[in-house]
Amino acid sequence: MEVRCALCGKKEIITDAHKDYEKLEKNPNSTYFCDLCLAKLQYDALEYNKPKKPIG
Template identity: 55%
Template sequence: MEVRCMMCGKKESIGKDHVEYNKLSKNPKAVYICTLCMARTYHEAKEGQKPNKPM
């Protein structure tokens, strides 16, 4: 199945063993976010929660 990342637009092909395959096969318009964008978003969220360092 060919899917496109909602954040970066990269096309990926996922197999039946992929975690989100069932969700995407039932609803082709479901949101898909690739692992790179998911990691980037997770990192930015963690960095945003850290207190600012004093200058």
């Protein structure tokens, strides 16, 4: 199945062994993120939620 990343637009071919294959097969309109964009989103979320250092 050919899918396109919702963030970067990169096209990928995924097989039935891929973790999102069943979700995308049932609903082709669901959002897909490539591994690189998913890692960046997770990193950004962790950085955003870190406690802020006090100015002092």
